[in-house]
Amino acid sequence: MRHFILPxxxxxxxxxxxxLPAQSAPCLLVTLxxxxxxxxxxxxxxxxxxxxxxxxxxxxxxTLKLQFDAGxxxxxxxxxxxxxxxxxxxxxxxxxxxxxxxGLVDLLLARWNWSSGGAALDVVCSSDAPSPLGFTLSCxxxxxxxxxAFVQSGEIAQRVSEDKRRLAGGPxxxxxxxxxxxxxEPQVIWSKGGVRVSAIRSTHIAxxxxxxxxxxxxxxxxxxxxxxxxxxxxxxxxxxxxVEKLAQGAEVIVHSTMHPVMGPERDSGMPPPVFYxxxxxxxxxxxxxxxxxxxxxxxxLAPQVGATHHGPYKVPxxxxxxxxxxxAAEAGGFTGTTIVGSDLATLRLPAK
Ligand SMILES: [Zn+2]
Numbered sequence: 001m002r003h004f005i006l007p008x009x010x011x012x013x014x015x016x017x018x019x020l021p022a023q024s025a026p027c028l029l030v031t032l033x034x035x036x037x038x039x040x041x042x043x044x045x046x047x048x049x050x051x052x053x054x055x056x057x058x059x060x061x062x063t064l065k066l067q068f069d070a071g072x073x074x075x076x077x078x079x080x081x082x083x084x085x086x087x088x089x090x091x092x093x094x095x096x097x098x099x100x101x102x103g104l105v106d107l108l109l110a111r112w113n114w115s116s117g118g119a120a121l122d123v124v125c126s127s128d129a130p131s132p133l134g135f136t137l138s139c140x141x142x143x144x145x146x147x148x149a150f151v152q153s154g155e156i157a158q159r160v161s162e163d164k165r166r167l168a169g170g171p172x173x174x175x176x177x178x179x180x181x182x183x184x185e186p187q188v189i190w191s192k193g194g195v196r197v198s199a200i201r202s203t204h205i206a207x208x209x210x211x212x213x214x215x216x217x218x219x220x221x222x223x224x225x226x227x228x229x230x231x232x233x234x235x236x237x238x239x240x241x242x243v244e245k246l247a248q249g250a251e252v253i254v255h256s257t258m259h260p261v262m263g264p265e266r267d268s269g270m271p272p273p274v275f276y277x278x279x280x281x282x283x284x285x286x287x288x289x290x291x292x293x294x295x296x297x298x299x300x301l302a303p304q305v306g307a308t309h310h311g312p313y314k315v316p317x318x319x320x321x322x323x324x325x326x327x328a329a330e331a332g333g334f335t336g337t338t339i340v341g342s343d344l345a346t347l348r349l350p351a352k
Pocket of ligand 1: 037038048097099100225256300
């Protein structure tokens with residue numbers, strides 16, 4: 001093969017004649033795909049999940065699509081955003097509670113049905129976490145067996161017979177599992193195209209982890225159901241010291257929230273350990289203020305706004321309003337913007 005070497009001056013002249021690329025304007029979208037707390041059901045609210053999209057303004061900030069937790073109804077919410085199951089780049093799970101994971105079954109089945117020929121889905125979560133109580137929480141097993149009921153029913157084989165592009169092993173074959181050992185220091189566990197995701201150990205149940213996404217348009221922390229390492233008072237705060245470390249300098253904190261009204265000194269009936277293993281809204285406001293966050297997105301609300309009961313537990317004093325939650329975060333000293341989560345609430349950085 002012959003090579004033609006152009007003189008540098010000619011190259012410079014050609015470069016000058018080329019049209020300038022459009023001004024790059026990276027942006028970030030944080031969308032709550034579900035805001036329900038725990039396995040309880042209420043009025044169609046979806047289970048916990050947060051979609052983080054990042055990209056150029058010209059691509060609707062959506063070149064990269066990362067899903068954090070996938071509770072009940074996640075796929076329905078994603079469909080309302082016109083996000084197809086095959087377009088999700090990675091799913092990150094904070095812990096193995098069904099209100100954070102059951103939507104992954106639906107998401108993977110949909111991806112298996114229509115995108116079996118596409119890329120495997122990165123599923124990122126903790127490595128097996130043995131509990132001192134004698135059981136082990138295993139994201140690896142959850143994912144390995146995620147399609148078993150549909151394999152056993154014969155549906156997988158039946159659908160493969162109709163379309164040979166579908167993977168014979170069912171949705172589990174479409175997963176690229178990435179596990180990590182959560183530690184007390186942030187560690188980068190996933191990255192792509194200038195976007196980095198870090199994880200840190202946090203307390204809720206064994207294997208719980210919290211995440212931080214760093215992008216050129218800003219950083220967002222997904223606390224999950226994190227709470228303080230001390231299981232109950234006396235403790236300085238109900239929030240996690242590790243999440244606070246992870247959140248230093250982040251613009252946005254998305255966090256599961258318990259309202260103090262459900263506490264054992266009232267008559268909600270909620271068992272104290274269930275109450276104590278979540279972060280309280282005022283403490284989240286205080287933490288968000290300490291780390292300098294501009295936005296606090298309260299999600300996984302216990303109780304839901306407008307609800308007189310949270311599952312079997314009553315809301316003492318009657319239903320809470322959005323203003324009650326905002327006031328609680330402000331009572332903790334937060335001077336930024338509190339977003340009281342509802343399904344599909346979206347925050348854009350930079351703001352438009
Ligand atoms: Zn939860």
